[in-house]
Amino acid sequence: MGPIGQxxxxxxxxxxxxxxxxxxxxxxxxxxLFAQHGYSGTSMRMVxxxxxxxxxxxxxxxxxxEHLYEMIIEKRSTMIxxxxxxxxxxxxxxxxxxxxxxxxxxxxxxxxxxxxxxYSWGRDFSQILAKLAVSDExxxxxxxxxxxxxxxxxxxxxxxxVLPDLSHSEVYWGYLxxxxxxxxxxxxxxxxxxxxxxSLDDGNNEQMIVRLVQYAVNGMRGLTTL
Amino acid sequence: MGPIGQxxxxxxxxxxxxxxxxxxxxxxxxxxLFAQHGYSGTSMRMVxxxxxxxxxxxxxxxxxxEHLYEMIIEKRSTMIxxxxxxxxxxxxxxxxxxxxxxxxxxxxxxxxxxxxxxYSWGRDFSQILAKLAVSDExxxxxxxxxxxxxxxxxxxxxxxxVLPDLSHSEVYWGYLxxxxxxxxxxxxxxxxxxxxxxSLDDGNNEQMIVRLVQYAVNGMRGLTTL
DNA sequence: GTCTATAGTTCGATAGAC
DNA sequence: GTCTATCGAACTATAGAC
Numbered sequence: 001m002g003p004i005g006q007x008x009x010x011x012x013x014x015x016x017x018x019x020x021x022x023x024x025x026x027x028x029x030x031x032x033l034f035a036q037h038g039y040s041g042t043s044m045r046m047v048x049x050x051x052x053x054x055x056x057x058x059x060x061x062x063x064x065x066e067h068l069y070e071m072i073i074e075k076r077s078t079m080i081x082x083x084x085x086x087x088x089x090x091x092x093x094x095x096x097x098x099x100x101x102x103x104x105x106x107x108x109x110x111x112x113x114x115x116x117x118x119y120s121w122g123r124d125f126s127q128i129l130a131k132l133a134v135s136d137e138x139x140x141x142x143x144x145x146x147x148x149x150x151x152x153x154x155x156x157x158x159x160x161x162v163l164p165d166l167s168h169s170e171v172y173w174g175y176l177x178x179x180x181x182x183x184x185x186x187x188x189x190x191x192x193x194x195x196x197x198x199s200l201d202d203g204n205n206e207q208m209i210v211r212l213v214q215y216a217v218n219g220m221r222g223l224t225t226l
Numbered sequence: 227m228g229p230i231g232q233x234x235x236x237x238x239x240x241x242x243x244x245x246x247x248x249x250x251x252x253x254x255x256x257x258x259l260f261a262q263h264g265y266s267g268t269s270m271r272m273v274x275x276x277x278x279x280x281x282x283x284x285x286x287x288x289x290x291x292e293h294l295y296e297m298i299i300e301k302r303s304t305m306i307x308x309x310x311x312x313x314x315x316x317x318x319x320x321x322x323x324x325x326x327x328x329x330x331x332x333x334x335x336x337x338x339x340x341x342x343x344x345y346s347w348g349r350d351f352s353q354i355l356a357k358l359a360v361s362d363e364x365x366x367x368x369x370x371x372x373x374x375x376x377x378x379x380x381x382x383x384x385x386x387x388v389l390p391d392l393s394h395s396e397v398y399w400g401y402l403x404x405x406x407x408x409x410x411x412x413x414x415x416x417x418x419x420x421x422x423x424x425s426l427d428d429g430n431n432e433q434m435i436v437r438l439v440q441y442a443v444n445g446m447r448g449l450t451t452l
Numbered sequence: 453g454t455c456t457a458t459a460g461t462t463c464g465a466t467a468g469a470c
Numbered sequence: 471g472t473c474t475a476t477c478g479a480a481c482t483a484t485a486g487a488c
Contacts, residue, residue, distance in 0.1 A: 022471075036363065040266035044464060054473050059465065061471090130360035134413040136353060137262065141415060152421060172422045173437040177407050184406035187360040189367060195378060196398045211399040215445035222444025223437065248453075270482060280455050285483065287453090455488075463480065470473075 023061045025051045028121070030062075031072050035124035038131055039069055070143065073132070076116075076125040077147040083112040084151060088158060102162050102220065106213045109155055110182055114209045123188060130187035133179070152179070165224050174220040182212055249287045251277045254347070256288075257298050261350035264357055265295055296369060299358070302342075302351040303373040309338040310377060314384060328388050328446065332439045335381055336408055340435045349414060356413035359405070378405070391450050400446040408438055 029050035033042040044065055048055040062068035087108035091100035116122025132140050156175050163171065188202045202208065255276035259268040270291055274281040288294035313334035317326035342348030358366050382401050389397065414428045428434065 038264060038266055038361070040264055043462075045462080055464090056466075056474085057472055065464070127360065127362065131357065134353065134356035134360065134410055134415065135264070136413065136415040141417075144415070144417065145420065149417075149421065156421070168422075169426055169433075170437075172418055172426050173433075174441065176418045176421075176428075177411060177438060177441045180410035181403050181407040184360055184410040185403060187362065189360065189362040189370070191367075191370065191375075192398055192402045194371065195375065195382070195402075196394075200395055200398050202402075207395075207399075211396075211449065212403060214448055215400065215403050218448025219441035219445035222440055222448075269480075271480080281482090282456085282484075283454060291482070453488105455486100457485090457487100459482105459484080461481075461483105464478100466477080467475090468473100469475105470471105 022051075022053055022057060026053060026058055026061055026068070027072060027075070030068055031076075031121060031124045031128070034069060034072065035127040039065075066139070072125070072128065073143050073147055076121070076129075080112050080116055081148075081151040084108055085154065087112065088154060092158075099162050102159075103213060103217050105155070105158050105162060106178075106217050106220075107209075109178070110212050110216070111209055113182060113186060114205050114212070117186070117188070117203070117205050117208075126183075126186035126188065130183050133183045159220065163220065163224075166220075167225065170223040170225070174223050178216045178220065181216065185212060248277075248279055248283060252279060252284055252287055252294070253298060253301070256294055257302075257347060257350045257354070260295065260298065261353040265291075292365070298351070298354065299369050299373055302347070302355075306338050306342055307374075307377040310334055311380065313338065314380060318384075325388050328385075329439060329443050331381070331384050331388060332404075332443050332446075333435075335404070336438050336442070337435055339408060339412060340431050340438070343412070343414070343429070343431050343434075352409075352412035352414065356409050359409045385446065389446065389450075392446075393451065396449040396451070400449050404442045404446065407442065411438060 026047065029052075030042070030047045033046050033050055036042075037046075044055055044058055047068070048058055051058075058068065062071060088105065091104045091108055094100065113126075117126060132143060135141075152175065156171060159171050159175060160166070163174075166174065185202070185208060190202060192200045192202045200207075252273065256268070256273045259272050259276055262268075263272075270281055270284055273284055273294070277284075284294065288297060314331065317330045317334055320326065339352075343352060358369060361367075378401065382397060385397050385401060386392070389400075392400065411428070411434060416428060418426045418428045426433075
């Protein structure tokens with residue numbers, strides 16, 4: 001293969017890199033902006049400017065504003081829930097036929113979400129998710145249903161197994177209150193920093209995980225009517 | 227006083243009623259729309275149409291979109307936090323120099339918020355508040371600081387008194403996780419209805435209060451490092 | 453206090469050149 | 471795959487009649 005062939009191969013590699021780079025920078029820019037200003041508060045113009053591309057390019061790569069939003073939800077929820085799923089499986093595998101502890105399961109649920117805060121995309125997505133979770137518009141509900149109800153059912157089943165004393169109702173309420181606490185805490189609005197006069201920091205992932213797990217484990221156990 | 231005088235008095239009463247009615251219907255319409263579509267997703271045109279008034283009238287009564295939003299936050303936060311304050315005081319009064327139970331204090335915090343869901347304004351405002359609480363835009367933080375940090379400090383002080391074994395850090399994290407759970411649950415997105423195949427209902431205020439209080443009391447107690 | 457009319461922006465989306 | 475240019479609609483806010 002001569003130098004011309006190499007030229008073509010290299011230029012195609014560069015071309016593909018550029019493609020990926022444009023689409024990725026759009027997704028990253030949109031993630032930052034949706035996090036800060038919400039869905040309605042973010043315009044395609046803002047995304048285009050932040051990504052450093054023409055407005056029309058967003059429509060080419062991402063079809064519409066709504067689809068761009070869903071692409072982000074799909075990408076990140078898949079990443080985090082896949083790890084949750086692995087960790088959950090590991091809990092049960094290591095129990096070798098027995099039952100893992102509630103704390104282990106809670107760790108599988110909480111840690112992957114909070115630890116994503118080590119990356120800026122994780123902090124951004126946390127705020128997108130927090131806003132999504134409390135919205136009851138039809139489209140928001142559909143996204144939660146599509147991307148979060150499956151993992152919810154898996155953890156609800158796990159909680160039922162390790163908390164056999166809890167009633168049907170108690171397990172569901174327990175799960176819902178737990179997610180509410182976790183997702184809302186993930187938003188990191190700096191309120192604990194302000195209230196504690198700077199002595200605490202909601203950017204401290206490890207502390208947040210420890211507190212959330214401890215609180216949630218005891219909160220769920222406490223739901224028993226016994 | 228003759229009939230003319232009476233005429234004037236009556237027409238002034240009607241005038242004042244009309245004034246109040248227009249402003250109130252604007253506030254009520256805005257509350258419904260902000261709840262459903264969020265701040266950015268709601269336009270002054272939508273509010274005008276929902277309230278049945280001209281667009282310009284909103285600016286006359288409420289100055290700007292931002293100020294209209296704050297008027298709602300101020301009105302409702304004052305209503306609910308006043309009741310919380312009374313209930314908290316009652317707990318300590320009834321303890322007669324002693325210390326009330328953690329459950330009593332938690333009831334003072336949770337019940338006024340959840341019970342507002344008996345009214346449609348309460349359900350609407352819950353969703354406004356849930357969105358506000360997870361937003362970290364400067365203006366949202368300012369509103370939370372102005373209307374919710376004072377009551378937060380009062381409850382944090384109360385929690386410190388009834389949970390003397392908890393460290394500084396544990397009390398703050400406990401309060402923050404509790405508010406996160408309560409505010410996010412209040413949003414009532416119908417998710418528990420969906421996940422439980424309709425056997426549970428997040429519109430059931432009494433059940434939500436019982437579960438939240440039970441979960442939060444045990445969650446906070448569980449934070450002790452002992 | 454309430455209206456109509458509209459100024460001045462900004463929006464999402466697309467057409468068409470390259 | 472990326473751009474410029476632009477359409478048509480929707481936005482916040484105000485001016486001015488009544």
